[in-house]
Amino acid sequence: MGSNMAEAHPVGFQWVMEAKERGAPVFHIDPRFTRTSAHADLHVPLRAGTDIAFLGGVVNHILSNELDFREYVVAYTNASFLLREDYRDTEDLDGLFSGYDPETGAYDPASWQYESVEEKHAGRDADSAAKEQSSSYQHGSGGPRVEGGSDRIAADPTLRHPRCVYQVLKRHFSRYTPEMVARVCGVSEEVFRAVCDAWTANSGREHTAALVYSVGWTQHTTGSQCIRAGAIVQLLLGNIGRPGGGVFALRGHASIQGSTDIPTLFNLLPGYLPMPTPEHTDLSSYVDSIRADHQKGFWRAADTYAVSLLKEFWGDRATADNDYCFDYLPRITGDHGTYRTVMDMVDGKVFGYFLLGQNPAVGSAHGRLQRLGMANLDWLVVRDLTMIESATFWRDSPEVETGEIAPERCRTEVFFFPAASHVEKEGTFTQTQRMLQWREKAVEPRDDQRSELWFFYHLGRRLRERLAGSTDERDRPLLDLWWDYAVVDDEPQAADVLRRVNGVDLTADRAVGGYTELKADGTTAAGCWIYSGVYADEVNQAARRKPGREQNLYATEWGWAWPMNRRVLYNRASADPEGRPWSERKALVWWDAEHGRWVGHDVPDFERDKPPDYVPEEGSVGVEALRGDDPFIMQADGKGWLFAPSGLQDGPLPTHYEPHESPVRNPLYGQQGNPTRKVYGRPDNPSNPAPPEPHGEVFPFVLTTSRLTEHHTAGGMSRTLPHLAELQPELFVEVSPRLARERGLEHLGWAHLVTSRAVVEARVVVTDRIPPLRVEDRVVHQVWLPYHWGTTGLVRGDSANDLFGVVVDPNVFIQETKVATCDVRPGRRPRGPALLDFLAGYRRRAGITADTGTHVLTAGPGAEGPAHTEEES
Amino acid sequence: MTEHSLYGPLDDVAGEAGYDDHPPRMGFFTDTSVCIGCKACEVACKEWNGVPADDFDLLGMSFDNTGHLGANAWRHVAFVEQRAQDLGMPSFDRPGDGSGPESRTDFRWLMSSDVCKHCTHAGCLDVCPTGALFRTEFGTVVVQQDICNGCGYCVSGCPYGVIERREGDGRAQKCTLCYDRLRAGEEPACAKACPTDSIQFGEVDELRDRAAARVAALHERGEVGARLYGADPDDGVGGTGAFFLLMDEPEVYGLPPDPVVPTRDLPAMWKRAGLAAVAFAAAAAVAFAGGR
Amino acid sequence: MPEEARFRSYYGQPVLQEPAWEWPVPAYLFAGGVSAGSTLLAVGADLTGRPALRRAGRLGALVSLGAGTVFLVADLGRPERFLHMLRVAKPTSPMSVGTWFLVAYGPGVGVAAAAEVLPARWRLGRLLRWLARPAGLSSAVVAPGVAAYTAVLLSQTAVPAWHEAHPELPFVFTGSAAAASGGLGMVCVPTPEAGPARAFAVLGGVAELVSARVLDARLGLVREAYGTGRAGRLRHWAELLTAGGVLGAALGARRSRAVAVLSGAALLAGSALQRFAVFEAGVASTRDPKYVVVPQRERIARSRDEAGVVGQPPRQAE
Numbered sequence A: 001m002g003s004n005m006a007e008a009h010p011v012g013f014q015w016v017m018e019a020k021e022r023g024a025p026v027f028h029i030d031p032r033f034t035r036t037s038a039h040a041d042l043h044v045p046l047r048a049g050t051d052i053a054f055l056g057g058v059v060n061h062i063l064s065n066e067l068d069f070r071e072y073v074v075a076y077t078n079a080s081f082l083l084r085e086d087y088r089d090t091e092d093l094d095g096l097f098s099g100y101d102p103e104t105g106a107y108d109p110a111s112w113q114y115e116s117v118e119e120k121h122a123g124r125d126a127d128s129a130a131k132e133q134s135s136s137y138q139h140g141s142g143g144p145r146v147e148g149g150s151d152r153i154a155a156d157p158t159l160r161h162p163r164c165v166y167q168v169l170k171r172h173f174s175r176y177t178p179e180m181v182a183r184v185c186g187v188s189e190e191v192f193r194a195v196c197d198a199w200t201a202n203s204g205r206e207h208t209a210a211l212v213y214s215v216g217w218t219q220h221t222t223g224s225q226c227i228r229a230g231a232i233v234q235l236l237l238g239n240i241g242r243p244g245g246g247v248f249a250l251r252g253h254a255s256i257q258g259s260t261d262i263p264t265l266f267n268l269l270p271g272y273l274p275m276p277t278p279e280h281t282d283l284s285s286y287v288d289s290i291r292a293d294h295q296k297g298f299w300r301a302a303d304t305y306a307v308s309l310l311k312e313f314w315g316d317r318a319t320a321d322n323d324y325c326f327d328y329l330p331r332i333t334g335d336h337g338t339y340r341t342v343m344d345m346v347d348g349k350v351f352g353y354f355l356l357g358q359n360p361a362v363g364s365a366h367g368r369l370q371r372l373g374m375a376n377l378d379w380l381v382v383r384d385l386t387m388i389e390s391a392t393f394w395r396d397s398p399e400v401e402t403g404e405i406a407p408e409r410c411r412t413e414v415f416f417f418p419a420a421s422h423v424e425k426e427g428t429f430t431q432t433q434r435m436l437q438w439r440e441k442a443v444e445p446r447d448d449q450r451s452e453l454w455f456f457y458h459l460g461r462r463l464r465e466r467l468a469g470s471t472d473e474r475d476r477p478l479l480d481l482w483w484d485y486a487v488v489d490d491e492p493q494a495a496d497v498l499r500r501v502n503g504v505d506l507t508a509d510r511a512v513g514g515y516t517e518l519k520a521d522g523t524t525a526a527g528c529w530i531y532s533g534v535y536a537d538e539v540n541q542a543a544r545r546k547p548g549r550e551q552n553l554y555a556t557e558w559g560w561a562w563p564m565n566r567r568v569l570y571n572r573a574s575a576d577p578e579g580r581p582w583s584e585r586k587a588l589v590w591w592d593a594e595h596g597r598w599v600g601h602d603v604p605d606f607e608r609d610k611p612p613d614y615v616p617e618e619g620s621v622g623v624e625a626l627r628g629d630d631p632f633i634m635q636a637d638g639k640g641w642l643f644a645p646s647g648l649q650d651g652p653l654p655t656h657y658e659p660h661e662s663p664v665r666n667p668l669y670g671q672q673g674n675p676t677r678k679v680y681g682r683p684d685n686p687s688n689p690a691p692p693e694p695h696g697e698v699f700p701f702v703l704t705t706s707r708l709t710e711h712h713t714a715g716g717m718s719r720t721l722p723h724l725a726e727l728q729p730e731l732f733v734e735v736s737p738r739l740a741r742e743r744g745l746e747h748l749g750w751a752h753l754v755t756s757r758a759v760v761e762a763r764v765v766v767t768d769r770i771p772p773l774r775v776e777d778r779v780v781h782q783v784w785l786p787y788h789w790g791t792t793g794l795v796r797g798d799s800a801n802d803l804f805g806v807v808v809d810p811n812v813f814i815q816e817t818k819v820a821t822c823d824v825r826p827g828r829r830p831r832g833p834a835l836l837d838f839l840a841g842y843r844r845r846a847g848i849t850a851d852t853g854t855h856v857l858t859a860g861p862g863a864e865g866p867a868h869t870e871e872e873s
Numbered sequence B: 001m002t003e004h005s006l007y008g009p010l011d012d013v014a015g016e017a018g019y020d021d022h023p024p025r026m027g028f029f030t031d032t033s034v035c036i037g038c039k040a041c042e043v044a045c046k047e048w049n050g051v052p053a054d055d056f057d058l059l060g061m062s063f064d065n066t067g068h069l070g071a072n073a074w075r076h077v078a079f080v081e082q083r084a085q086d087l088g089m090p091s092f093d094r095p096g097d098g099s100g101p102e103s104r105t106d107f108r109w110l111m112s113s114d115v116c117k118h119c120t121h122a123g124c125l126d127v128c129p130t131g132a133l134f135r136t137e138f139g140t141v142v143v144q145q146d147i148c149n150g151c152g153y154c155v156s157g158c159p160y161g162v163i164e165r166r167e168g169d170g171r172a173q174k175c176t177l178c179y180d181r182l183r184a185g186e187e188p189a190c191a192k193a194c195p196t197d198s199i200q201f202g203e204v205d206e207l208r209d210r211a212a213a214r215v216a217a218l219h220e221r222g223e224v225g226a227r228l229y230g231a232d233p234d235d236g237v238g239g240t241g242a243f244f245l246l247m248d249e250p251e252v253y254g255l256p257p258d259p260v261v262p263t264r265d266l267p268a269m270w271k272r273a274g275l276a277a278v279a280f281a282a283a284a285a286v287a288f289a290g291g292r
Numbered sequence C: 001m002p003e004e005a006r007f008r009s010y011y012g013q014p015v016l017q018e019p020a021w022e023w024p025v026p027a028y029l030f031a032g033g034v035s036a037g038s039t040l041l042a043v044g045a046d047l048t049g050r051p052a053l054r055r056a057g058r059l060g061a062l063v064s065l066g067a068g069t070v071f072l073v074a075d076l077g078r079p080e081r082f083l084h085m086l087r088v089a090k091p092t093s094p095m096s097v098g099t100w101f102l103v104a105y106g107p108g109v110g111v112a113a114a115a116e117v118l119p120a121r122w123r124l125g126r127l128l129r130w131l132a133r134p135a136g137l138s139s140a141v142v143a144p145g146v147a148a149y150t151a152v153l154l155s156q157t158a159v160p161a162w163h164e165a166h167p168e169l170p171f172v173f174t175g176s177a178a179a180a181s182g183g184l185g186m187v188c189v190p191t192p193e194a195g196p197a198r199a200f201a202v203l204g205g206v207a208e209l210v211s212a213r214v215l216d217a218r219l220g221l222v223r224e225a226y227g228t229g230r231a232g233r234l235r236h237w238a239e240l241l242t243a244g245g246v247l248g249a250a251l252g253a254r255r256s257r258a259v260a261v262l263s264g265a266a267l268l269a270g271s272a273l274q275r276f277a278v279f280e281a282g283v284a285s286t287r288d289p290k291y292v293v294v295p296q297r298e299r300i301a302r303s304r305d306e307a308g309v310v311g312q313p314p315r316q317a318e
């Protein structure tokens, strides 16, 4: 669902084809019929942005027919845990959960806790700053804290207590009937039932089903909850931690997984340690904020990870006496995400910008805002393989055509550095399976092309040289850095960096074997604790290439997967509570009583010698507190979460909300959209009206964007190559024959698409692959655009991202580029300044102001919540 | 020349071409039922063989912007969108709502990667007057670029519309079955790049067995439209070295349904030409004999 | 008009490549035919003592051969590699066979023609005159081949209009060659000596017209490629001109030089247009996939019938 695997992950899709060959039925749930659908047993078109309603329907189907894998659910999930009495569900509050504050547009999650859990930390996530910092993402792989997770949690193993998670879940999703799925998603009841039947029939003891998603799920204001919904289905059916099961996030760029592990995100440090905030006055307050006092699992050891990271940053300078230089870490004070930053550029608050391997002028939502922001900098450094739009916007952007940017007056000084590509440098890629694979250098970089390592190493070196002798306190973090990677012929050695990421025992100058060897006493340094083990025994484990046919199915000697080279996370769940495989067919790891250890085909994701019947002593915390049947060893309570008592900004359970821009009123609740979504209401970021706001009919169609196999993202790597450019030479828009008829669009003719932000023209492709859907007794037309085009390269065209505004998921700040509303007209678009008038006309007709779309609260009696616009600055 | 040197089944193509000691015949089995239309084959071929990009035209033929095999497209992935009606099945639209998923159950999207067939009896090779086109020891058909004088005869000699003269260069171009890679013991670039093994490279005999088994398996699964194309040594070109499993009739993919090597009729044609020549000479004789 | 054929195709795209050849090829076909016919006329005239016809034949044969060669070379993608044709002799390639025909044919034509122009005072001139007859005879032996092989050249292709025409095309082409060379004789040679040329033209023209009609009657769907579009128009004019030329040659050319010249020119033009028409019909038959798909489908259906296969006929929908 929400993944076009065959097109965006063709190499990975070979395994789906192989599974299909072996009899696995394949379903593709996607608004469009794609190359993936072509190989699915059933393609289910649904309206973009309605996946939670669909999955909610599946949950409802499972629960009302008791089709869950009961033993698994009782033993391994939090189904039996009791919730507090003051918890109120969306069923009670017209689409809201208890704790909502209309003024901040955020929740106080205190009432979402387990009944028996202390209230100590309640309210921690409640302030709006939490939303600003996206604290939930900061929880990263560790999951959120649950104070008391290691204590006994009040539970009803019969799952009958009205306040147990199971019953709450049942009630929460009771509205999501097949009829409702049909009304919301446009999926017929029969087809919906067919999916439910196949999913449940292929799950359980003897079977497992895998769920695959990618950005068709994430690029929504409800993206995180979409994944939660999928996880709930998979947990209910016992499909987590077992072979052939799972929820697979297909990642994007070759090492996008790596870039969240060792993050490029503003609110994370390597290994999903959160970025400190001003409240963290010292290391201990910081560490305590990561782990609860009474919780289970490996996050209890956050201090060892944090100290080792600080030691890796500042080496000898980091000592127990100076809190391991914890104060050198910058603090974040709010949302510093990419979209916030661009708005700050427009507002003149940002002066310089580094752009590496990103092309926001084309690739990011609201292209116009991106370009106007960059045009308001003093300097901009672009490192890229080719001269991309983000380096040339000052002379060839659409804003030059409309007169909004004057090349001769644009103040931004652009420094372009040619980058060495992945074949011109060595290093690792971390792919979707969390696997690191070492890459050799295939060819020497030409001319001035340099690797990222080279650039940063020498940038750091030069800055330090320039600052040498400075007595300014603020230069200390830079001057004290441990900046001594091995360098050969000017080039820093990637293998040495990897070794340091792995971590070293400083007392013996020896690579550590895994994160359990890390210490909080300053004797170890590790750049990313979850990668510990990739250089175990001083061997680059990522470079292993033993062919699959020479080892077992899990191929554990190919590359190296974090953590500890496990291929299937939480694989303890592949065995029953007693440690026996649920079934022989689906055996993965199991308890070998004779030798007193966990064994199997994969590296067990459990303490090697902790028996299945282990019961921790009263009062133990952390790893010791994990029972022998707590498979979810990173979770604070050791269980898989059907209900998320904390950690999410928008509620403990997924709920169907309409997209920010939608042609229909939410059929399920008074609450129209996600009440906690971030809207950035400002005049230069207008929204199309959505019900209950009037004038939605000006933008009657659903717009969705995505990829083509033939191009890559913003196109810098594909539109510039003739052999790729020729395969998809022009921007086109897919419309159904029916819409084409209604709007007078001709196959291969021109059309232009209009939103309150922009007009974009594209060639028309009329195809049955994008069907109109029957939603709430009306026909909803969807149109689709690939987003790969821009103003440079061999093939050029308007950029689909100009059509979008900026509105993001409150948890992870991902923009809603998978759905918006638009109008479509035949012919080419207006040009030059006339284009601005044309747009103004549309905005006038739709009555759009900076307020439009920012009244995020629509639930409750006659409620129109406050507008969430930005104060004048 | 042996009995079937012009037409009909031929067991040993390389032997027929004069190789005494030669490797087994190599070729492709392209199983279009697993093709995902990624075009990796097209790109890999161009990269390896230095085939230039063609023009940047949006063709509007589904996702196919290559159009046809030719001098600059030695692999070509066809995309066929079919509705229930095209499948010869009744449409079950309820009045006014031909939009629900139920009307789309029988929508399908076929993809197929086409290539030179490396025919047992290759029309292109037969007509080439310079010997530029030749049969390799692997039984494949290759143009020697240093010999070809661009006479263009092969272009019309091919019953599949494969080979073409490259504009500006003037020479005939087509798939070489990566002759250079074969000689180095490597599989062809397109097969190497294909992620789903839609393109299977190997010994033709073995591939034919594999193909037959695959069709049987698909039939068993209810895919009654599955059929082999080119695998039959009794067909009009004596069977091809690169054959296909198709899900619909060949012409739906732009392939001729029953191609025949033009050379089949060579003896008959020369006979008729001989008669005409005799008549021509006779007419001249008569013209003088009349003596007016 | 036949009913519009219903068949399936890939977006209406052609199945075959369009021939790489352009106008020089039909021009060569024409020129080669003129040359071959002229050679026969020249030899006949030589043997029967018609010096004017001999002279015109020899010179005409050389000039048209020269022009044809230029056309041939011009249509190569790599003209500088013309001689690569001589690397091999390949019986399966009509172009190779034709090349060797031309190799055998050309020298005789050259010698004979040179003999006409080089003054007898020169020793070389005298030598050539002595050689002219055997040379002419040698090329006359090959000339019918030169006139006829071009039909095989076209027919041994996958181009439906050419391939399907293979039984009749040699007669169309040799007929056309006779008509054209006869026509040339009528234009160049005073009427008294031009009798054989007229007869040759009449026989050729009639053969051309009749065999073209026979061809039409036999062809299936591909007839459309001959009868419509550019090819259709060319053919129409070719027939009119040839028929007119034949009539003129048969009825008026003996008496009136003007009629002879006009008829001769008409025959030449008719012959040329015939070649262009055939050429264009071939091109057209590669452009429309129906010419490939429909006949092949019919063939499959026929062989099924013969094999007694019962079952669904192929589904036919656009």
Ligand SMILES: Nc1nc2c(c(=O)[nH]1)N[C@H]1C(S)=C(S)[C@@H](COP(=O)(O)OP(=O)(O)OC[C@H]3O[C@@H](n4cnc5c(=O)[nH]c(N)nc54)[C@H](O)[C@@H]3O)O[C@H]1N2
Pocket (backbone or CB within 6 Å): A001, A002, A003, A004, A005, A007, A008, A009, A029, A030, A031, A032, A034, A047, A048, A049, A050, A051, A213, A214, A215, A216, A217, A250, A251, A252, A253, A704, A705, A706, A707, A708, A709, A710, A711, A712, A713, A714, A818, A819
């Ligand atoms: N060839 C190629 N491969 C790529 C990339 C590329 O640009 N080109 N990009 C890489 C990157 S960065 C990424 S992130 C991945 C992304 O991989 P994918 O997520 O697979 O790619 P997309 O094509 O963006 O979107 C997937 C599908 O989501 C569907 N969709 C849109 N809205 C909805 C919805 O509301 N619900 C559901 N169920 N489906 C919806 C779209 O129709 C589309 O088919 O691909 C990676 N791989």
Ligand SMILES: Nc1nc2c(c(=O)[nH]1)N[C@H]1C(S)=C(S)[C@@H](COP(=O)(O)OP(=O)(O)OC[C@H]3O[C@@H](n4cnc5c(=O)[nH]c(N)nc54)[C@H](O)[C@@H]3O)O[C@H]1N2
Pocket (backbone or CB within 6 Å): A215, A219, A252, A253, A356, A357, A358, A359, A360, A362, A363, A364, A365, A383, A384, A385, A386, A388, A419, A420, A421, A422, A452, A705, A706, A707, A712, A713, A714, A715, A716, A717, A787, A800, A801, A817, A818
């Ligand atoms: N409308 C819409 N918008 C989207 C999406 C969508 O589905 N719809 N998808 C979103 C997603 S998932 C993503 S990931 C983004 C992608 O958006 P961007 O990341 O902005 O776009 P890319 O074109 O991938 O930019 C990567 C650049 O890195 C350069 N590059 C490659 N290798 C190197 C290297 O080694 N070093 C350096 N310095 N540069 C290198 C490439 O040339 C390229 O220009 O787009 C997002 N935007």
Ligand code: SF4
Pocket (backbone or CB within 6 Å): A008, A009, A010, A011, A012, A254
């Ligand atoms: S581009 Fe790389 S990551 Fe993407 S599918 Fe191909 S091999 Fe996999």
Ligand code: SF4
Pocket (backbone or CB within 6 Å): B116, B117, B118, B119, B121, B122, B123, B124, B125, B141, B157, B158, B159, B160, B161, B162, B163, B174
């Ligand atoms: S398919 Fe055409 S080009 Fe290829 S070998 Fe056969 S006749 Fe030659």
Ligand code: SF4
Pocket (backbone or CB within 6 Å): B124, B127, B128, B129, B130, B131, B132, B133, B143, B147, B148, B149, B150, B151, B152, B153, B154, B155, B171, B172
């Ligand atoms: S074009 Fe080249 S390869 Fe083709 S027939 Fe002529 S010489 Fe042979």
Ligand code: SF4
Pocket (backbone or CB within 6 Å): B044, B045, B046, B048, B049, B074, B075, B115, B174, B175, B176, B177, B178, B179, B188, B189, B190, B191
């Ligand atoms: S075998 Fe080689 S030349 Fe032929 S299509 Fe494949 S890659 Fe191209």
Ligand code: SF4
Pocket (backbone or CB within 6 Å): B034, B035, B036, B037, B038, B039, B040, B041, B042, B077, B111, B112, B113, B193, B194, B195, B196, B197, B198, B199
């Ligand atoms: S590489 Fe394989 S799967 Fe991809 S288009 Fe070519 S044949 Fe199909």
Ligand SMILES: [Mo]
Pocket (backbone or CB within 6 Å): A215, A251, A252, A253, A256
């Ligand atoms: Mo991505």
